[in-house]
Amino acid sequence: MKVAIVGATGAVGQELISVLEKRNFPVSELRLYASIRSAGKSQKFRGKEVSIEALPETPLPVDVVLASAGGSISKQYAPIWAQQSVVVDNSSAFRYEPHVPLIIPEINPQAIQGHQNIIANPNCTTAILLMALYPLHKAFRAKRVIVSTYQSSSGAGASGMDELLHGTKQFLAGLPVEHKTFAHPLPFNVIPHIDAFQENGYTKEEMKVLWETQKIIGDPDIKLSCTAVRVPTLRVHAEAVTVEFERPVTPEVAREVLAGAPGVDLVDDPASKRYPLPLTATGKFNIEVGRIRKNLVFENGLDFFVAGDQLLKGAALNAVQIAELLLKPVAYQ
Amino acid sequence: MKVAIVGATGAVGQELISVLEKRNFPVSELRLYASIRSAGKSQKFRGKEVSIEALPETPLPVDVVLASAGGSISKQYAPIWAQQSVVVDNSSAFRYEPHVPLIIPEINPQAIQGHQNIIANPNCTTAILLMALYPLHKAFRAKRVIVSTYQSSSGAGASGMDELLHGTKQFLAGLPVEHKTFAHPLPFNVIPHIDAFQENGYTKEEMKVLWETQKIIGDPDIKLSCTAVRVPTLRVHAEAVTVEFERPVTPEVAREVLAGAPGVDLVDDPASKRYPLPLTATGKFNIEVGRIRKNLVFENGLDFFVAGDQLLKGAALNAVQIAELLLKPVAYQ
Numbered sequence: 084m085k086v087a088i089v090g091a092t093g094a095v096g097q098e099l100i101s102v103l104e105k106r107n108f109p110v111s112e113l114r115l116y117a118s119i120r121s122a123g124k125s126q127k128f129r130g131k132e133v134s135i136e137a138l139p140e141t142p143l144p145v146d147v148v149l150a151s152a153g154g155s156i157s158k159q160y161a162p163i164w165a166q167q168s169v170v171v172d173n174s175s176a177f178r179y180e181p182h183v184p185l186i187i188p189e190i191n192p193q194a195i196q197g198h199q200n201i202i203a204n205p206n207c208t209t210a211i212l213l214m215a216l217y218p219l220h221k222a223f224r225a226k227r228v229i230v231s232t233y234q235s236s237s238g239a240g241a242s243g244m245d246e247l248l249h250g251t252k253q254f255l256a257g258l259p260v261e262h263k264t265f266a267h268p269l270p271f272n273v274i275p276h277i278d279a280f281q282e283n284g285y286t287k288e289e290m291k292v293l294w295e296t297q298k299i300i301g302d303p304d305i306k307l308s309c310t311a312v313r314v315p316t317l318r319v320h321a322e323a324v325t326v327e328f329e330r331p332v333t334p335e336v337a338r339e340v341l342a343g344a345p346g347v348d349l350v351d352d353p354a355s356k357r358y359p360l361p362l363t364a365t366g367k368f369n370i371e372v373g374r375i376r377k378n379l380v381f382e383n384g385l386d387f388f389v390a391g392d393q394l395l396k397g398a399a400l401n402a403v404q405i406a407e408l409l410l411k412p413v414a415y416q
Numbered sequence: 417m418k419v420a421i422v423g424a425t426g427a428v429g430q431e432l433i434s435v436l437e438k439r440n441f442p443v444s445e446l447r448l449y450a451s452i453r454s455a456g457k458s459q460k461f462r463g464k465e466v467s468i469e470a471l472p473e474t475p476l477p478v479d480v481v482l483a484s485a486g487g488s489i490s491k492q493y494a495p496i497w498a499q500q501s502v503v504v505d506n507s508s509a510f511r512y513e514p515h516v517p518l519i520i521p522e523i524n525p526q527a528i529q530g531h532q533n534i535i536a537n538p539n540c541t542t543a544i545l546l547m548a549l550y551p552l553h554k555a556f557r558a559k560r561v562i563v564s565t566y567q568s569s570s571g572a573g574a575s576g577m578d579e580l581l582h583g584t585k586q587f588l589a590g591l592p593v594e595h596k597t598f599a600h601p602l603p604f605n606v607i608p609h610i611d612a613f614q615e616n617g618y619t620k621e622e623m624k625v626l627w628e629t630q631k632i633i634g635d636p637d638i639k640l641s642c643t644a645v646r647v648p649t650l651r652v653h654a655e656a657v658t659v660e661f662e663r664p665v666t667p668e669v670a671r672e673v674l675a676g677a678p679g680v681d682l683v684d685d686p687a688s689k690r691y692p693l694p695l696t697a698t699g700k701f702n703i704e705v706g707r708i709r710k711n712l713v714f715e716n717g718l719d720f721f722v723a724g725d726q727l728l729k730g731a732a733l734n735a736v737q738i739a740e741l742l743l744k745p746v747a748y749q
Contacts, residue, residue: 227713231564231656233606233645251584271649272695273566275656275707275721280686284667284709293712308712308719310656312566315648316604323564323608323643334617353613362605374608376617379626379641380560386641388608 084109085145086406087168089160090152091115091126091135094241095173098399099149100128106403109410114145117152142167147406150174151398165200169409171402175287178203178295185298188404189345190217194299195408202405207397208232208288208311209295211320214396215372215389217300218344219337223328223383228307230292233314233321234277235361238393239264244317251315265313274313286311319361320397321390327381334375337385341372346396351375359390370396417442417743418478420501422493423485424448424459424468427574428506431732432482433461439736442743447478450485475500480739483507484731498533502742504735508620511536511628518631521737522678523550527632528741535738540730541565541621541644542628544653547729548705548722550633551677552670556661556716561640563625566647566654567610568694571726572597577650584648598646607646619644652694653730654723660714667708670718674705679729684708692723703729 086103090096096117103110113128115135122137138156141163148164150157151173158176177183184194185203187210195202205213212230219225236247243264250260251270260268266276278288289309297303342349350359351373359371370391378384391397419436423429429450436443446461448468455470471489474496481497483490484506491509510516517527518536520543528535538546545563552558569580575597583593584603593601599609610621622642630636675682683692684706692704703724711717724730 229562229658229713231643233566233647248588252588255581255585255588266689267693268695272693273647273649273654274693275654275691276686276689284686284707285712306713308658308717310564310707310719310721312654312656312721314566314606316606321606321608321645323645325562325641353609353617356599356609358608360600360605360607362601374617374643379618380562380639384641386643388643388645 084147084410085112085114086110087114087116087143087145087148089116089138089148089150089156092117092121093151094237094244094394095151095398098394099151099402100126102395102399102403104129106407108403108406112145114143147171147409149402149406151402161201168200169198170201171204171405172201173204173398173402175206175291177201178205179298185295186405186408187213187299187401188408189214191299191301192408195405204398204402204405205295205299206288206291207238207393208234208320208322209292209299210397210401211370211389211391211393212292212322212324213296213299214344214346214370214391215341215387216324216326218340218347219326219328219385220300222340223330223332225305225326226329227327228296228305229325230307230309231323232309232311233316234311235314235316235318235320235393236269237318238277238313238320247315247317269313269315271315275310277311277313316361318392318394319364319390320393321359321361321388323386323388325378325386326384328383328385331383332385334377334385337375341375346370347372349373359388361390364390364392366395367392368395368400417480418445418447419443419739420447420449420476420478420481422449422471422481422483422489425450425454426484427570427577427727428484428731431727432484432735433459435728435732435736437462439740441736441739445478447476480504480742482735482739484735494534501533502531503534504537504738505534506537506731506735508539508624510534511538512631518628519738519741520546520632520734521741522547524632524634525741537731537735537738538628538632539621539624540571540726541567541653541655542625542632543730543734544703544722544724544726545625545655545657546629546632547677547679547703547724548674548720549657549659551673551680552659552661552718553633555673556663556665558638558659559662560660561629561638562658563640563642564656565642565644566649567644568647568649568651568653568726569602570651571610571646571653580648580650602646602648604648608643610644610646649694651725651727652697652723653726654692654694654721656719656721658711658719659717661716661718664716665718667710667718670708674708679703680705682706692721694723697723697725700725701728701733
């Protein structure tokens with residue numbers, strides 16, 4: 084397959100290149116696109132240098148476009164790319180269009196059927212949540228979900244990570260902490276504000292988790308409320324999750340379900356201080372789930388904690404997995 | 417009043433000294449006690465040096481003992497101190513004894529009646545939560561509460577703060593990050609583990625929030641579930657809170673209630689990027705509450721975010737406020 088990465092120099096773009104390598108994706112040709120600033124530079128892929136091109140305004144000469152250059156670029160160009168290629172889009176520009184499949188391959192691969200050359204990659208927080216929630220939902224049927232997030236600086240791209248590191252150094256040197264990517268200084272702080280505020284008082288990040296959960300699991304009746312908080316970590320989004328199920332559930336059975344779930348590492352041995360952590364989930368394809376316990380406010384309720392690398396399962400890995408579905412025409416198309 | 421501070425050199429002890437000064441507490445004599453290591457050092461109070469003494473095994477020659485030297489010291493000595501003084505104890509050693517009042521002065525000052533010389537100061541997370549929850553509970557009656565916390569390193573005392581700062585420097589220098597106070601390295605990480613794990617899978621920190629909420633608001637039927645997470649901040653515990661109420665509630669009316677609540681700063685103007693933050697709540701007596709919005713899973717539900725300095729309202733300030741109640745015999749005794 085001829086593959087293009089748009090936004091190749093960004094945090095997700097860099098992971099896309101690495102994930103294509105690690106998963107041995109059958110790339111016959113790789114084209115890398117970025118802003119005019121980066122054009123002319125090059126990037127190693129499977130031992131060879133691939134030069135980075137400025138993005139043209141035309142269709143791209145590839146089979147698959149993996150797009151991760153932000154919503155406005157996708158909105159403008161994806162329809163053009165889709166004339167000749169299948170676009171896997173990491174932005175939120177098309178996620179809520181009824182004819183655009185929104186896919187987590189472990190959960191709803193069948194949704195790829197009948198795609199019209201644009202397929203959406205979900206929001207990172209949603210993808211990490213659903214990897215743990217969906218297997219439990221299948222077994223016990225989730226009715227109400229309450230999520231509080233601990234989202235890392237790189238959720239805002241490479242500039243978010245740089246701002247946290249630079250600001251931390253400024254703080255330790257007793258200097259004023261500069262900030263631009265985040266609404267407030269992030270070092271030694273937490274900020275309950277990710278993406279734009281909506282009329283109902285929720286941020287768009289928080290609403291995405293509801294909207295995308297309903298679309299991906301195909302249940303418009305599931306209720307979900309989220310508080311999305313930026314914390315001073317470099318990678319990995321962690322989430323504290325409370326779920327009320329329709330059917331009776333115990334932590335023991337939930338652990339069995341999750342131990343057998345694809346893409347999930349059960350890390351749940353508090354006596355040995357083993358539970359999901361940003362530091363241990365960093366760089367891992369699987370998401371970690373643990374702290375599984377009976378929730379104390381719902382009759383059929385569970386609490387658990389997840390941590391997943393939002394640049395991988397929350398972005399690049401999931402996008403490459405979607406592209407892999409395109410290679411399996413018998414099963415899904 | 418003759419006042420003793422036990423644990424004077426700790427993070428809370430230092431704040432106790434400062435709060436007594438700032439609130440102009442009528443101190444006729446101040447005695448400072450700490451471990452034998454610190455004995456002989458001295459500490460400024462109202463411009464004069466007060467020498468730090470090693471803790472004797474006898475009653476202390478004061479009217480009030482403000483104790484903040486950990487649960488085992490309190491367990492051993494508080495009954496001895498209580499022979500001659502009223503003890504305001506910051507540990508969890510006596511909080512759940514039926515005859516020991518557990519008090520937040522804005523909420524249940526009347527509970528001081530009939531005390532037997534030991535009065536307990538609540539857990540920091542609980543105190544900060546209830547400052548916002550209780551006024552809403554009075555107005556709309558809370559039935560179910562779900563809390564996820566973002567707790568700072570100084571919740572583990574001065575050594576927690578030191579470990580975070582030292583570890584952050586190690587991390588930035590590319591060195592291995594040492595840890596001892598925390599179960600894992602805290603810099604650029606979050607750790608869903610505070611205090612010891614219980615048989616039900618919750619930590620003691622998480623269970624304290626339930627037990628103490630029921631005792632302080634005097635409602636053994638309120639249901640509450642908590643996930644307590646350590647985050648790399650220096651001061652202030654933040655909490656994402658979901659509440660189901662018995663009576664209908666709107667964010668507008670909740671804002672009015674909280675705007676009039678004692679000890680609460682309503683910081684809720686997302687359009688101007690104003691919401692509770694550890695950085696802005698640091699050093700403040702009042703707790704901050706904001707991000708108030710209709711919860712999306714409960715009919716009569718609210719979500720909000722609180723941030724409060726856990727060394728102040730979560731510890732030293734509340735203890736001094738309890739001591740102030742002792743000065744008002746007419747109203748409360």
